Amino acid sequence: MLEIKDGKKILTTPVSAGDLADIHIGDIIYLNGSMTTCRDVAHRRLVEGGRKLPVVVRDAAIFHAGPIIRPLGEDRFEMVSVGPTTSMRMEKFEKEFVEQTGVRIIIGKGGMGANTEYACKQYKAIHCVFPAGNAVVAATEVEEIVDAQWKDLGMPETLWHCRVKEFGPLIVSIDTEGRNLFEENKVIFNERKEKAIEKICKQVSFIK
Numbered sequence: 001m002l003e004i005k006d007g008k009k010i011l012t013t014p015v016s017a018g019d020l021a022d023i024h025i026g027d028i029i030y031l032n033g034s035m036t037t038c039r040d041v042a043h044r045r046l047v048e049g050g051r052k053l054p055v056v057v058r059d060a061a062i063f064h065a066g067p068i069i070r071p072l073g074e075d076r077f078e079m080v081s082v083g084p085t086t087s088m089r090m091e092k093f094e095k096e097f098v099e100q101t102g103v104r105i106i107i108g109k110g111g112m113g114a115n116t117e118y119a120c121k122q123y124k125a126i127h128c129v130f131p132a133g134n135a136v137v138a139a140t141e142v143e144e145i146v147d148a149q150w151k152d153l154g155m156p157e158t159l160w161h162c163r164v165k166e167f168g169p170l171i172v173s174i175d176t177e178g179r180n181l182f183e184e185n186k187v188i189f190n191e192r193k194e195k196a197i198e199k200i201c202k203q204v205s206f207i208k
Helices: 040-047 087-101 114-123 135-140 181-203
Strands: 002-005 008-012 028-037 061-063 068-073 076-081 105-108 126-129 142-149 159-174
Touching: 028 105, 040 087, 076 135, 076 142, 076 159, 087 105, 087 114, 114 126, 114 159, 135 142, 159 181
Parallel strands: 008 028, 028 061, 061 105, 105 126
Antiparallel strands: 002 008, 028 159, 068 076, 126 159, 142 159
């Protein structure tokens, strides 16, 4: 479900393709509901190992993140810090991951490439960037750790299934049309760079 609250675009899981239709690259959104941390090894275990994900992420969100968790006893946990991992590390797996799991929202750090662009366009998902350096703030937006699976992978790689409240801000970097904010900005910035270099060279041409 998509709602506008106090000027914020807030997505609440389960999220449908229709909810994402009017969300485009550069938009800032927030997330309510289901989000699961999921990094390299979990992706590889599903895509290359053929193992079914033990957490349902269909129409929900995953976060490329390796959190710091505080055990509270009796299989209860508290989120201490949860900063984004560089999403490009998951690029080789993301097309198959989205296809097999039905995840709608992928969150991480930095951009992703052609595999993720294809997956977002074909299966109507989006990739978002959570601002780096705000891991403790992100943890405060996790209301509860509901479940933990594949704990044999260690704390950073465990699937920490969370309930979040207005998790964000999330900057949309790939939308359901397959547009990629990072790639489009590269073109713009390179054009500016050439003009800037030309101008600077004229101003410092006296330097030998």
